[in-house]
Amino acid sequence: KPIMDRKTADKNAAAAGQKASSSKNHADPPPPLVPEPEEGGERYSIGQFLGKGGFAVCYEGTLARNGRVYAMKVVKSQMPQKKMEEKFRTELQIHSKMRHPFIVQFYRAFAFEQSTYVVLELCPNGSVMDMVRKRRYLSLPEVRRFMIQLCAAVKYLHKRFVAHRDLKMGNLFLDHNMNIKVGDFGLAAMILSDKDAKRRNTLCGTPNYIAPEVLDKSKGGHTQKVDIWSLGVICFAMLTGYPPFQSKTQEEIYKKVRNLHYVWPKDSDNNNHIPEEAKDLVSACLNLVDEERPDPDDIVEHPFFNMYDGCIPRQLDPACRFNKPLWL
Ligand code: ADP
Secondary structure, three states: OOOOOHHHHHHHHHHHHHHOOOOOOOOOOOOOEEEOOOOOOOEEEEEEEEEEOOOEEEEEEEEOOOOOEEEEEEEEOOOOOHHHHHHHHHHHHHHOOOOOOOEOOEEEEEEEOOEEEEEEOOOOOOEHHHHHHHHOOOOHHHHHHHHHHHHHHHHHHHHOOEEOOOOOHHHEEEOOOOOEEEOOOOOOEEOOOHHHHHHOOOOOOOHHHOOHHHHOHHHOOOOOHHHHHHHHHHHHHHHHOOOOOOOOOHHHHHHHHHOOOOOOOOOOHHHOOOOHHHHHHHHHHOOOOHHHOOOHHHHHOOHHHHHHHHOOOOOOOHHHHOOOOOOO
16 A cells, blocks of 8 residues: 555655755764654654665665665755756656656655655665676576566656656666666656757766767757667667777767767677677667657567567566576
């Protein structure tokens, strides 16, 4: 049962966003017990440290009433930059409205002492980034499974006029069943019309995953199709272990993006054979012309998902974060 209805979650999210800019700064870890501010609100005991991002620190939080465990994202109320505050506010506004099996569930947000706490679905198995780092690259069945889940999440977002704009392996969290959970909505935007798309021409995203139209302001903005470009980058990176446009400097990355210059590894590299179907799917997503990129529905119909009788594992063992799974 959800611990809070959507309306209250929205209200709290908005209030927490406002509060975020008005309190004092602090760098200490959160207190062991965090209560929601309203009368009769829930209390959470803070547990294990989960990770640290650009401006948030994440801990496990146990709901005192029933022992359920969540991820508590803790954000200092006063952020060093206005831009960060804005990022956080959009994150709360958009994320709080999303509800999908492959998107990190947002439950509520509240302010306490000098911090804002965001209660999220716990993803105890790290991110696809961690997994690829440990494994070097993923097997074809795993890539298929993750891509299909990712497409379902992206289809859901795009249908609701949301562009995530920062899809990358580090933002794809893994739940206890090794299902993808898209997280970090800090750069997400609502794109309701062409006019909106035109206004949305701010440079955002992570260099390695950035779409060419985001780099070129004269093209007049960008749409949800930036996410499809990122899907291509993610697919390449899961298959090979490195992003396609990787370079030492940001300028070099951008140059490679604009020239669509990426190289697949040789079969002999790490003994990793990448089939033509996979390469074809990636090249469809990495199209310089954004309108020509496939929709999530087209992607899942791609022959890559039907090779070898379409082997897509229904379940993945969390052990495959460290070791290549054996298919029985
Ligand atoms: P930021 O927005 O500051 O980049 P993130 O959302 O990336 O913060 O979160 C920071 C870190 O906290 C992540 O890298 C991850 O280790 C951990 N984390 C975030 N959300 C969850 C979650 N739902 N479950 C488990 N760990 C999480």
